[in-house]
Amino acid sequence: MKTKLNYIYTLFIVMGLLGCSLEEDLVLENPDERLLASLEELQGKLQNAAHGWIGNIYPAGGKGFSFYFEFGANGRVNMLSDFNDATATDAYESSYRLKALQRPTIIFDTYGYIHLIADPDESISGGVRGSGLKSDFEFAAISISDDMLELEGIKNGSKLTLFAATQAQAEAWKGGEISEMFRITRSFLDEVGFPYIDFGDGIRQAVDISSSSKMFQLSYVDDNEQSISISSNFAFTLEGLSLGEEMTYNGKVIGNIYWDQEASNFYILYDGNPLYFSNSPTPIIPLRTLFGFGKQYNMLTYNPLVVSALPSKFLDVYEAGRAGLFGLSSRRLNRVEFTISGANEAILNFAYNNTAGSNFNARTTYRIRTDDEGNLTFEFIARDNNTNVVGSGLASIINYFESNKFRIDWVAGDGNLYGALVVVDDDESYFYGAF
Amino acid sequence: MKNHRKIYQNIKASLIFGLLVNSFSCAVQEDLTKPILGLEGDTWEKTEIDHWLDENFLIPYNVEVKYRWDASELDIDRTLVPPHEERVIPIMEVVKEGWIDVYNKETQEEFIKRYAPKQYQLVGSPQYNSNGTITVGQAEAGRKVVLFRVNQFERSNQTMVKRTLKTIHHEFAHILHQNIMYAPEYKEITPGAYTASWNTLSDTQAREMGFITPYSSSSPDEDFVEMIAIMLTEGKLGYESILAGINNPQAVQALRRKEEIVVTYFKQVWDIDFYHLQETTAQAIEEISPSPVTPLHTLLGVGQTYTKMGMDISAGEDQSAAFLSVFQAANEGLGTLGNAGRFIEALEISFIETGKSLVSVTYKNPSNLNSTFYADFGFDYTVTPEGLANFTYTGPPAESVSRNNNARVIETYVMALMDYLNDNNFQISWKNGRPDIGSSDQFGRFTVVDDSENFFFGILGN
Numbered sequence: 001m002k003t004k005l006n007y008i009y010t011l012f013i014v015m016g017l018l019g020c021s022l023e024e025d026l027v028l029e030n031p032d033e034r035l036l037a038s039l040e041e042l043q044g045k046l047q048n049a050a051h052g053w054i055g056n057i058y059p060a061g062g063k064g065f066s067f068y069f070e071f072g073a074n075g076r077v078n079m080l081s082d083f084n085d086a087t088a089t090d091a092y093e094s095s096y097r098l099k100a101l102q103r104p105t106i107i108f109d110t111y112g113y114i115h116l117i118a119d120p121d122e123s124i125s126g127g128v129r130g131s132g133l134k135s136d137f138e139f140a141a142i143s144i145s146d147d148m149l150e151l152e153g154i155k156n157g158s159k160l161t162l163f164a165a166t167q168a169q170a171e172a173w174k175g176g177e178i179s180e181m182f183r184i185t186r187s188f189l190d191e192v193g194f195p196y197i198d199f200g201d202g203i204r205q206a207v208d209i210s211s212s213s214k215m216f217q218l219s220y221v222d223d224n225e226q227s228i229s230i231s232s233n234f235a236f237t238l239e240g241l242s243l244g245e246e247m248t249y250n251g252k253v254i255g256n257i258y259w260d261q262e263a264s265n266f267y268i269l270y271d272g273n274p275l276y277f278s279n280s281p282t283p284i285i286p287l288r289t290l291f292g293f294g295k296q297y298n299m300l301t302y303n304p305l306v307v308s309a310l311p312s313k314f315l316d317v318y319e320a321g322r323a324g325l326f327g328l329s330s331r332r333l334n335r336v337e338f339t340i341s342g343a344n345e346a347i348l349n350f351a352y353n354n355t356a357g358s359n360f361n362a363r364t365t366y367r368i369r370t371d372d373e374g375n376l377t378f379e380f381i382a383r384d385n386n387t388n389v390v391g392s393g394l395a396s397i398i399n400y401f402e403s404n405k406f407r408i409d410w411v412a413g414d415g416n417l418y419g420a421l422v423v424v425d426d427d428e429s430y431f432y433g434a435f
Numbered sequence: 436m437k438n439h440r441k442i443y444q445n446i447k448a449s450l451i452f453g454l455l456v457n458s459f460s461c462a463v464q465e466d467l468t469k470p471i472l473g474l475e476g477d478t479w480e481k482t483e484i485d486h487w488l489d490e491n492f493l494i495p496y497n498v499e500v501k502y503r504w505d506a507s508e509l510d511i512d513r514t515l516v517p518p519h520e521e522r523v524i525p526i527m528e529v530v531k532e533g534w535i536d537v538y539n540k541e542t543q544e545e546f547i548k549r550y551a552p553k554q555y556q557l558v559g560s561p562q563y564n565s566n567g568t569i570t571v572g573q574a575e576a577g578r579k580v581v582l583f584r585v586n587q588f589e590r591s592n593q594t595m596v597k598r599t600l601k602t603i604h605h606e607f608a609h610i611l612h613q614n615i616m617y618a619p620e621y622k623e624i625t626p627g628a629y630t631a632s633w634n635t636l637s638d639t640q641a642r643e644m645g646f647i648t649p650y651s652s653s654s655p656d657e658d659f660v661e662m663i664a665i666m667l668t669e670g671k672l673g674y675e676s677i678l679a680g681i682n683n684p685q686a687v688q689a690l691r692r693k694e695e696i697v698v699t700y701f702k703q704v705w706d707i708d709f710y711h712l713q714e715t716t717a718q719a720i721e722e723i724s725p726s727p728v729t730p731l732h733t734l735l736g737v738g739q740t741y742t743k744m745g746m747d748i749s750a751g752e753d754q755s756a757a758f759l760s761v762f763q764a765a766n767e768g769l770g771t772l773g774n775a776g777r778f779i780e781a782l783e784i785s786f787i788e789t790g791k792s793l794v795s796v797t798y799k800n801p802s803n804l805n806s807t808f809y810a811d812f813g814f815d816y817t818v819t820p821e822g823l824a825n826f827t828y829t830g831p832p833a834e835s836v837s838r839n840n841n842a843r844v845i846e847t848y849v850m851a852l853m854d855y856l857n858d859n860n861f862q863i864s865w866k867n868g869r870p871d872i873g874s875s876d877q878f879g880r881f882t883v884v885d886d887s888e889n890f891f892f893g894i895l896g897n
Contacts, residue, residue, distance in 0.1 A: 094519075095479070095482070095503060097479050097503070099477060107504055108504070109503035109504040109517055110502065110504070110517050110520045111516060111518055111586060115559070118516055119516050119559075120515065120560050120561070120563050121560055121561070129563060130513075130514060130563035131514040131563075132516075134514075137516070137517075138504070138506060155506075155511075155514075
């Protein structure tokens with residue numbers, strides 16, 4: 001019995017101690033003190049980084065934005081951002097304060113560049129009226145270390161990971177080099193034809209960079225004529241473009257996009273290795289997916305006065321046809337039009353005039369035959385009366401269409417882009433024209 | 436049993452002991468010096484803005500102006516942003532000049548100190564509502580007022596100044612009627628027309644129904660404070676022009692009734708002359724953000740807003756010395772007519788016919804002060820697009836009526852006045868450079884070209 005009683009005494013004493021031990025934990029201190037300590041720690045980190053902080057926000061409403069921050073001890077912060085040219089070049093000072101909410105919290109409490117994307121005025125944020133780009137300017141600290149602060153937006157959950165800037169980065173930001181990256185990207189896109197990335201798997205991935213919507217996209221058309229694309233929003237950084245979402249291709253990670261000043265070219269890190277953009281003079285998306293009945297384009301017009309003279313054997317064929325037609329009472333050939341006029345039907349039309357100046361058309365209608373490789377042949381269906389009259393003069397051109405097998409492709413020359421029917425097995429022979 | 440009892444006692448003792456241990460250990464724990472986080476409110480190093488707000492709002496009126504973001508003060512379901520720092524002082528200056536200072540002129544300073552909302556919260560953006568409207572101001576129980584859209588505020592934009600002050604006056608009027616209610620008759624002026632779907636009404640529709648704004652139609656309280664806010668911020672002129680634009684006479688009548696109750700309420704409850712408050716407010720707004728001035732010469736003439744200008748000579752001390760000496764010469768000259776001591780009482784220049792003007796002299800004979808005499812003198816009149824006026828004297832009009840005949844009698848005696856007009860060129864302007872805001876009496880001035888010390892002015896009429 002005595003033992004039992006001792007047991008009960010002990011139990012009560014322990015309970016008594018236990019009841020309070022939650023408050024009196026000398027090892028863990030109390031939560032308020034811990035919060036206060038982490039606030040002080042956060043303040044220390046913010047203002048003690050010798051060269052400020054760099055971080056990107058990819059708000060829930062789309063796009064991506066980079067920021068440079070210089071926090072002062074007095075609640076002042078200077079910001080730069082890739083939001084636009086002005087915010088990238090002119091630092092703007094506003095206020096911030098730290099507050100102990102459930103977690104140590106940093107509040108950008110008067111308007112600065114970080115508020116632009118959160119502004120509910122759509123004409124400012126470029127987002128949706130009433131909610132902007134769904135970004136944040138109150139952030140809770142998730143983790144705090146000397147050179148990295150992980151923050152999370154309280155209202156919209158935007159992630160903002162701040163990295164302590166190096167002296168070189170700080171100088172570059174303050175020197176307006178983000179705006180230089182805008183310029184580089186703009187002029188790259190202006191000057192380059194059609195950029196693509198060759199991942200070495202036989203597929204050329206068209207590169208699409210939209211500075212206004214801050215989207216980076218890779219796309220190609222697969223064997224089933226389906227457009228396959230992967231994309232991510234991005235922010236401009238000193239190095240290039242920093243992607244907001246992880247992109248993978250063939251199971252490997254596509255890293256950020258970097259600018260190589262010496263090579264005047266962008267590259268991505270693919271599985272850790274640099275992969276430079278290639279440049280095509282013609283679009284990467286195959287013309288066959290755009291050209292056809294009911295598609296974006298269905299007609300090509302060859303008019304020697306309008307299109308550039310490209311090194312195609314068709315030019316000789318055309319010349320022979322022109323001369324042949326001229327031999328028939330001096331009729332003048334003006335242009336040749338090729339139209340996909342139905343699901344499996346094409347029309348070859350010759351526009352010409354007689355010596356009196358009257359305009360005429362001579363049409364031949366074909367059935368389109370497509371072989372397993374997608375190459376086309378044209379099978380005669382009918383010809384109109386004018387073709388009955390002048391067809392003999394145009395025989396060289398008519399024969400060209402009737403006796404060759406073609407594939408549809410882009411051709412470029414003199415800075416112009418045309419559609420072409422390229423003779424299979426002879427890349428130097430193609431009918432081409434403007435859309 | 437004995438054992439059991441002992442166990443019971445022991446248990447009891449241990450319970451007490453346990454409790455003691457409990458309370459003892461807790462008592463030790465209590466550290467009253469420990470800061471409780473967040474309880475003392477947010478603090479930061481004061482900036483110039485903070486000092487300015489302290490000096491102009493907190494210290495004199497115990498009004499706290501919060502401009503730094505504090506999510507707990509605002510609707511968490513809305514997307515809002517804090518104000519730009521550089522907009523804070525400009526907008527609060529206008530609040531002070533267009534509201535506090537105005538009331539201080541009309542009341543004891545205690546009035547604002549006592550009834551002002553205790554807190555202003557500034558927000559950079561408008562608050563967007565799901566029905567497509569935006570909120571620009573909000574009040575909570577007379578304690579706190581939220582001013583939105585601060586980032587768009589510009590002192591030089593009078594429309595924006597008026598909108599901001601309208602919010603301030605609107606919310607302050609709520610506080611006033613929450614302290615002492617307005618007359619219940621107010622609610623009976625447009626009963627049954629109050630609607631929750633006020634936002635579907637246009638300004639015009641609301642006014643034709645007897646509401647000064649669409650929001651007025653949401654409830655009698657809103658109606659009452661909207662009337663006050665509009666009458667104050669639009670001034671007498673703006674308010675009258677709103678009423679003049681209403682076609683429905685019943686609506687105008689309803690608004691007049693509402694106006695009357697507002698004016699009575701201010702007088703009886705707060706001992707404030709509302710029309711004077713209205714004039715003071717209009718003047719303040721005009722000083723904050725002057726409206727563009729329409730040159731008087733485009734408003735003065737045949738068929739214009741003003742067709743005549745009168746001079747009451749008894750108020751003549753503001754007239755220029757040069758003009759006064761001319762006037763005196765004419766006045767004394769008139770006195771010598773038959774040595775009867777006739778004297779000039781008033782002058783008026785009127786524009787009744789294109790290219791012509793008429794100067795009318797009102798005079799009296801001391802022998803019969805109950806009789807007033809009039810004499811008209813004709814001038815050819817031209818005015819340039821720049822407002823340069825030229826008078827050429829043509830004598831009393833030919834028609835044989837007493838005014839003209841009188842003129843023929845006194846002409847030589849008052850010739851100094853006619854010569855003055857005939858011999859000078861005048862620049863027409865508003866007496867004080869611009870119309871006197873909030874006043875129904877407006878004054879014009881004719882200044883001799885190249886002699887700014889030589890002018891006469893008078894009250895404009897038609």
